[in-house]
Structures are given as C-alpha cells and as structure tokens.
Amino acid sequence: MFAEGCPSSAVPIRIGEKWAGMVLVCLADGPRRFSELKVPLRGVTPKVLTETLRALERDGMITRTAYDEMPPRVEYALTDLGRSLFAMMHACREWAEANLPDVLAAREAYLDAQAEARTRDAG
Amino acid sequence: MFAEGCPSSAVPIRIGEKWAGMVLVCLADGPRRFSELKVPLRGVTPKVLTETLRALERDGMITRTAYDEMPPRVEYALTDLGRSLFAMMHACREWAEANLPDVLAAREAYLDAQAEARTRDAG
DNA sequence: CTGCATCCCGTGGGATACTG
DNA sequence: CAGTATCCCACGGGATGCAG
Numbered sequence: 001m002f003a004e005g006c007p008s009s010a011v012p013i014r015i016g017e018k019w020a021g022m023v024l025v026c027l028a029d030g031p032r033r034f035s036e037l038k039v040p041l042r043g044v045t046p047k048v049l050t051e052t053l054r055a056l057e058r059d060g061m062i063t064r065t066a067y068d069e070m071p072p073r074v075e076y077a078l079t080d081l082g083r084s085l086f087a088m089m090h091a092c093r094e095w096a097e098a099n100l101p102d103v104l105a106a107r108e109a110y111l112d113a114q115a116e117a118r119t120r121d122a123g
Numbered sequence: 124m125f126a127e128g129c130p131s132s133a134v135p136i137r138i139g140e141k142w143a144g145m146v147l148v149c150l151a152d153g154p155r156r157f158s159e160l161k162v163p164l165r166g167v168t169p170k171v172l173t174e175t176l177r178a179l180e181r182d183g184m185i186t187r188t189a190y191d192e193m194p195p196r197v198e199y200a201l202t203d204l205g206r207s208l209f210a211m212m213h214a215c216r217e218w219a220e221a222n223l224p225d226v227l228a229a230r231e232a233y234l235d236a237q238a239e240a241r242t243r244d245a246g
Numbered sequence: 247c248t249g250c251a252t253c254c255c256g257t258g259g260g261a262t263a264c265t266g
Numbered sequence: 267c268a269g270t271a272t273c274c275c276a277c278g279g280g281a282t283g284c285a286g
Contacts, residue, residue, distance in 0.1 A: 016138070016139020016140075017139075017278085018278080018279070019279095033247085033248090034247075034248055034249075035247065035248080043280090044279095044280095045279080045280055045282090046248075046250085047249080047250075047251090047279085047280080047281090048278085048279055048280070049249090050248085050249060050250080051278090051279085057233065058229070058230055058233045059226050059229055059230065060225060060226055060228070060229025060230070060232075060233075061229075066248090070247090071247045071248085072247050072248055072249085072286085073247075073248090074247085074248065074249090081222060081225050081226070081229070084218070084222065085222075088215065088218045091211075091214065092211065092215065095207070095208075095211045099204060099207065099208075102183060102204050103182050103183055103204070105183070106181070106182055106183025106204070107181055107182065107183070109183075110180065110183075140258085141258080141259070142259095156267085156268090157267070157268050157269075158267065158268075166260090167259095167260095168259080168260060168261070168262090169268075169269060169270085170259085170260080170261095170269085170270080170271085171258085171259055171260070172269090173268085173269060173270080174258090174259085189268090193267090194267045194268085195266085195267050195268055195269085196267075196268090197267080197268065197269090
C-alpha cells in the first residue's frame with residue numbers, strides 16, 4: 001500500500017498548485033496571450049505565471065505558440081488532455097461548492113466543541 | 124473572476140495535503156486507530172499525522188472517538204461527508220491513472236524538444 | 247510584450263525527544 | 267498508546283528589476 005512505484009504517487013497534475021486550475025479556466029473558451037492571462041489572474045507575478053504555464057505545457061495540458069513578431073506574441077491553448085483535466089476539475093469544483101455548507105457547519109461545530117471543552121477545564 | 128469572496132477560493136479540502144488522501148483511503152473500509160494508520164502510511168511522523176487528522180476532523184470528513192481506557196484508545200472513522208470526498212478522490216485517481224501515459228509521453232516530448240533546441244543553438 | 251534573474255519569506259512537512 | 271514540544275529545512279510563491 002502506497003509503495004514507491006505506486007501510480008497514484010505519480011499523479012501528474014498538482015491541482016494544489018495555486019494558479020494551475022485558474023489558468024485552465026481562463027483557457028477554457030479559447031487561446032489566450034500571456035498578458036491576457038495576467039488580467040483575470042489578479043496578483044499573479046510574471047515569474048509564477050511562467051512557472052505555472054511551463055509546468056502545464058510540460059505535462060501536455062497546454063500548448064505554447066510563439067509568433068516571431070515585434071512586439072512578441074505568445075499564445076497558450078488547451079490540448080485535448082488539458083480539456084479533459086479541465087472537465088475533471090470542474091467536477092471537483094462542483095463537489096466543493098455542493099459540500100461547502102456542510103464543511104462550514106462542521107468547522108463551526110468543531111470550534112464550539114473546543115470552546116465548550118475549554119469552559120469545562122476552566123470551571 | 125476569481126474575486127476575493129469566490130466560493131472556489133474557499134474550497135474546503137486540500138487534496139494537495141500530502142497525507143490527507145491516503146488517510147481517507149485507509150479509513151475507507153472501517154474505523155482505524157492512530158497506530159493502525161501509521162502502519163500503511165509509512166514514513167509519516169506522529170506530528171504530521173495528528174495535524175492531518177485534526178484538519179480532516181475540523182472539516183467534518185472524519186470523526187475522532189477517544190475511549191477513556193488504559194492504555195488509551197482512539198478511533199477515527201469517515202463521516203458521510205468524508206465518504207463523499209473519498210468517492211470524489213477516487214474519480215480523480217481514475218482520471219490520473221487513465222491519463223498518466225499521455226502525461227508521461229508529453230513530458231518526454233517536451234524534454235526532446237528542449238534538447239533539440241539546445242543542439243540548434245550550439246550548432 | 248514576454249519573460250528571466252535575483253532575492254526573500256512563510257509554511258508544510260520532517261526528525262527527534264518527551265509525556266499522560 | 268496517542269499524542270505534544272522543539273527544532274529545522276526545502277520549496278512554493280511573491281517582490282522587484284532587467285532584457286531581448
């Protein structure tokens with residue numbers, strides 16, 4: 001169980017990566033340029049955006065097309081694999097939204113239980 | 124898009140957390156004790172396992188039941204919410220396994236393209 | 247415009263030792 | 267047995283500045 005070579009350990013996409021998912025969303029309905037991605041992704045620095053794009057490109061989720069022009073123009077687009085991943089993530093997102101209320105309720109209950117425990121200790 | 128209060132940002136579960144997913148797997152077919160979790164999760168330290176379990180408990184994914192005995196006994200079990208998340212993660216895992224070959228191929232192609240670019244620059 | 251270089255920092259996660 | 271207490275480090279990610 002959970003051995004070294006386990007395929008689950010090799011799970012390719014780190015949807016934990018802070019911006020990867022948002023990039024997929026931004027590319028969902030068509031190719032976008034580097035600067036077009038920076039707009040909706042408020043707060044992302046060029047360095048981090050580049051890293052994210054490189055990782056997605058490396059894993060075959062997006063393509064990078066550089067046009068030899070001045071000023072430079074580069075377009076990023078989803079591959080079939082990327083679209084497949086996007087669909088997967090969409091399902092995850094729907095799960096999250098559907099269950100968010102329960103999670104929030106659980107957190108509140110947890111906090112309350114803690115507070116009660118503290119009261120009991122103090123009293 | 125991607126505003127502050129966006130529910131997607133509040134996505135409750137960090138499946139990126141290194142051990143959280145494995146814990147769910149370990150609890151999938153019944154409650155387990157702390158020490159019973161440490162066995163399959165080779166390499167996890169008690170501190171980190173505790174942190175992971177606390178986070179899952181806080182979010183309502185698992186329950187923690189402490190029996191007042193000597194020696195101490197504590198059992199962790201999935202909640203309905205946890206089982207739901209487990210099912211979600213199972214789907215993610217199946218996607219990953221199904222698409223792993225493609226990702227690996229993409230990585231190799233990416234490396235080859237890089238090597239070729241270097242050769243071109245040098246020559 | 248599209249990045250790369252550099253520096254920096256918080257935090258997730260690990261090692262080790264100790265306790266009720 | 268089931269943790270807690272400390273210490274520590276790598277690394278993801280951010281800020282800033284520069285270059286082709």
